[in-house]
Amino acid sequence: MASPTSSETGKMKRRSFYMQDASRKALLRLRVNGEISEVATEGTKTLLEVLREDLGLTGTKHGCELGECGTCTVLMDGEPVLSCLVLGAEAEDVDIVTIEGLMQGGQPHPLQKAFADLGATQCGYCIPGFLLTAKALLDSNPHPSRDEIREALSGNLCRCTGYTKILEAVELAARNQEVV
Ligand code: FES
Ligand code: FES
Numbered sequence: 001m002a003s004p005t006s007s008e009t010g011k012m013k014r015r016s017f018y019m020q021d022a023s024r025k026a027l028l029r030l031r032v033n034g035e036i037s038e039v040a041t042e043g044t045k046t047l048l049e050v051l052r053e054d055l056g057l058t059g060t061k062h063g064c065e066l067g068e069c070g071t072c073t074v075l076m077d078g079e080p081v082l083s084c085l086v087l088g089a090e091a092e093d094v095d096i097v098t099i100e101g102l103m104q105g106g107q108p109h110p111l112q113k114a115f116a117d118l119g120a121t122q123c124g125y126c127i128p129g130f131l132l133t134a135k136a137l138l139d140s141n142p143h144p145s146r147d148e149i150r151e152a153l154s155g156n157l158c159r160c161t162g163y164t165k166i167l168e169a170v171e172l173a174a175r176n177q178e179v180v
Contacts, residue, residue, distance in 0.1 A: 033101030
């Protein structure tokens, strides 16, 4: 097995430090949606809790908090991550993108526009997670097949839409991105 990098070792030390004393406040320096924020918070808080409770970024939704529904998805260095399974302290030194950071130059992201145009949203609770997971997919694979979209979104659950419109919206966004 490969040895941990110095950055990974640092994260492991931080995690163990914070887990030793649940009441200890941690000063976290997070880079969220391109802005640096410093926040003093409980070291045992998840990234989901830090985003919502300390930074007021409530677009990231609470769901199962067990890693099963995908509704808490954010991007860390461009990769979809379940923020309910990550300590806030583990999210230092990475670029975090939440749904509040998805707009581009004050305009909706092509994914947001496609979801709206096709009516791919019903209650909307799951949609931030879907949008960010789909963004990571299109950033790495601008022309995904229907199966690739389905596979990429398989960790995101929706109780309302039946998924077909969501898949179609990602396909539409992929097409629209080409003409931007
Ligand atoms: S709230 Fe994180 S996966 Fe469900
Ligand atoms: S739109 Fe309601 S849970 Fe997905």
